[in-house]
Amino acid sequence: MAPAAASLEQITLPFAFEGFGTSLAWWASQLGQAESPVVDHLLQLLFADPSAGGIGLNCTRYNIGGSTDPARNASFRPGANVVPCLSSPDEPQLRILERIVKLREGLPLHVEAFSNSPPQDLTISGSSAGHQSRFTDNIKLEDVPRFAQFLVDSVAALLEKGIPVSTLSPINEPSEPVWIVGNNQEGCYWSGPARKALATSLRTLLDSTGLKSRGVKLALAEENNLLNVARKLDFTSDGDIINVHTYTTDQFTDISVVKLYAWGIQDTRLLRSYVRSTAQKRKQPLAVSEFGLGGPSLSSNICDVGTHGFVLVRHAIHDIVSLNAIRWVYWQAVEDRGSNWGCIQVPFNGAPQSSDILVGAQYHALGMLVRAIPVGTRTFEYWCTTRRVVLINREFMRVVVASDASRTQRHLTWELASPVSGSFRVLRLETVDGKAVVNDLGVRTVEEGRPVEIPKGVVELWDGATTTPAPAA
Structure with missing residues (x-):
């Protein structure tokens, strides 16, 4: 044979590639509650330069948090009760972020501050998990400017602490039906008028507070899939950057969710082309701000290279090529034990030791991509x-x-x-x-x-x- x-095929990106990264939610909020050699080891593995034994991730997303009263969120998963940095200047996730900044000193680092939900005292339900009803705003329209001010104040506080925040993403997966009271994490549905009011308020505040002149840009969309991005593209015209998530139907086990997404039409070549071309016409960069890999279509063993490693490589390259993405950010690189998600797994509860860290195939595969598509790359060739x-x-x-x-x-x-x-x-x-x-x-x-x-x-x-x-x- x-x-x-x-x-x-050769791809030339319209904007220089800015790197790969991971969100800090929820693992940093949980594992950062106490000083631990495990955390030191994890940060070294993820963010240290390859010459220092890491894979050199240089993008990270910090969850601003909306759980001003964690006692109201008894159903939340470990680490999901994130207290805003304005309420708790020493909150665990922030301590982790400060260590990342120090670890990346002299090296490229992109920090994005994002929000899953308004603070509980601004929500209608009193919960940062969502409204009592699906597809219902959990913030009154008249309170949206207060939320915008909260976000801007949070970014300003981070900058004052020496955190080099360069983008603000105010909402997360705003069209999803799962954001209801009793869910296991923060979330909030946003109707068209509510999200438009938020974007307008933020545009004004970024200018008036001087954050725009300090380099902070507004990232919008954050939809779970490309279909919802395409349906709500008008909203993203108020932003500097379009952030998208690229999950696939076969990653969900809830059959009602799969039906809702019409059996996979939420991500097609045509949708990707439409979103990409719209961003290009507006001269807006487009970033993949969230993707995680796991679910029933993959091996139960996160060390299986033929599924976990291969699929991550193929998916990331497909995202960068088909969307001209300037960044590619993994959702939660560190996961709790007991699933087949994540690049690395470690027990979230108890007092884990370095020997409890399980390094999976996705971790190593991501590290190879970091080296093959370094910061500043504009052109490469591919075959998928x-x-x-x-x-x-x-x-x-x-x-x-x-x-x-x-x-x-x-x-x-x-x-x-x-x-x-x-x-x-x-x-x-x-x-x-x-x-x-x-x-x-x-x-x-x-x-x-x-x-x-x-x-x-x-x-x-x-x-x-x-x-x-x-x-x-």
């Missing part, structure tokens, strides 16, 4: 199919090759016609004895067009510099 030839991915960044001479775990007894490998020539240090991410392991294969010399044998169910990083340190285990 002839080796597979990658049908490469349902089972194979190739990405080439010729400026930095780095290549990512990934394949899924589809195996037969006769075909445990496949042959790729090398898309490049040269000598590369090869790091291979694979599952060994149930664990996600990065093996350093040394230097591989390849010739364009000549076959290279690639095992199925692996992700490889070819580094033309040949000096890249292996990722931390």
Whole structure:
């Protein structure tokens, strides 16, 4: 059988790529409640430069918080009761953020402040989980300017603490039906008039308070899926940036939610093209501000590279290419034990030790993407199919090759016609004895067009510099 030839396409992004990252909700709020070597280890793994043993994430999202009275939210998951920094200057998530700023000193860092719900004293229900009824605003229209002032004051307070906030995102998944009293996290439905009033108030306040002149931009949309973004694009015209989430139907187990999303039409090539072209016409950057990977379509083992590692690589590249995304941010890189979500898992309760940290395939795969598409990238080549991915960044001479775990007894490998020539240090991410392991294969010399044998169910990083340190285990 002839080796597979990658049908490469070139993408030139309209804005320079700003990096990869993760939200701090809810893990930082929970694990940051006490000084712990586990937290030090997690921050090093995620935000330290690869030369210092991390994967070099440089974007982070800070949850401003709306739980002024956590006692009202007894149903919330661990870490979801986030007290606003204006009410608690020493709140756990903020302590984590300050450590990230210090860890990234001298390195690129993008901080976005976001909100899931107005503070409880501004809500109709008295809960930051939502209204008593679905699809119902949980804030009175006349109170929207007060909420806008709260958000602006929160950003100003963060800036005064030395946190380099550069974007403010005031709402989160505003069209979702799940934001009702009794839910397990903060959330708020926003009708068209309410969200328009909020955007208008924020535009005025960012100018009048001087935050705009300090570089703070307004990010709008934050819809759960591309269909809702497309339906509410008029709202995003008031923002500087369009933020989108790119979840897929097969990640949900609640059949009522799946039906609501009309069996997958919430994310199509046409929708992505429409959102991207609208942003380009307005000269608005577009960012993927949230995506998490887990659910029934993936292996229950987060260390399974053929599903978790491969799907993350394919999805992230698809997002960046199809949306011209300037940032790609994972929802919650650190998850509690007991699910198949997250890049890293650690128990949220008790007193976890460093030995309790489980580093999954998504973590290592994300680290390879950070190196292959570094900050400032404008152009790269790619080839994506349902089972194979190739990405080439010729400026930095780095290549990512990934394949899924589809195996037969006769075909445990496949042959790729090398898309490049040269000598590369090869790091291979694979599952060994149930664990996600990065093996350093040394230097591989390849010739364009000549076959290279690639095992199925692996992700490889070819580094033309040949000096890249292996990722931390």
